[in-house]
Amino acid sequence: MEITPVITHHFVKNEDLNHHGTLFAGRTAEWFVEAGLMAAAQYLPADNIVCVKIHGMDFERPVHLGAVVKFTSKAVLAGRTSLVAHIRLEEGGARVLEGFITFVNVGPDGRPVPHGLALEPACKADAALARRAAALPRR
Numbered sequence: 001m002e003i004t005p006v007i008t009h010h011f012v013k014n015e016d017l018n019h020h021g022t023l024f025a026g027r028t029a030e031w032f033v034e035a036g037l038m039a040a041a042q043y044l045p046a047d048n049i050v051c052v053k054i055h056g057m058d059f060e061r062p063v064h065l066g067a068v069v070k071f072t073s074k075a076v077l078a079g080r081t082s083l084v085a086h087i088r089l090e091e092g093g094a095r096v097l098e099g100f101i102t103f104v105n106v107g108p109d110g111r112p113v114p115h116g117l118a119l120e121p122a123c124k125a126d127a128a129l130a131r132r133a134a135a136l137p138r139r
Contacts, residue, residue: 023063035071036085036101056099077133081112
């Protein structure tokens with residue numbers, strides 16, 4: 001299957017801010033995982049997907065009230081039961097953060113189940129993301 005990006009946007013409101021008046025990392029983590037889940041849900045039923053690890057979420061700059069942020073997420077690597085998504089957050093075209101999330105396909109008992117997926121990078125950039133995802137620590 002070809003790697004297809006999912007793009008989502010959020011408007012930063014007062015309730016999204018921390019005590020410094022910038023986007024709260026907890027809210028960002030919520031949106032980050034949600035964006036990754038949407039990328040994985042293109043290939044697997046959302047009810048079968050669980051998040052097992054966030055691989056980095058380092059802010060490069062703050063985000064302020066009233067900003068419209070853009071998340072671009074892609075499932076970039078498929079294991080036997082896992083799917084790794086790359087998520088990038090931008091504001092006004094400038095990178096705010098990026099990272100990876102590992103999801104696992106589970107059955108009704110909550111145990112990992114093989115999904116049978118194979119993802120095909122459509123371009124060199126996606127192939128590079130897949131290589132970076134393959135080098136991530138498993139646990």
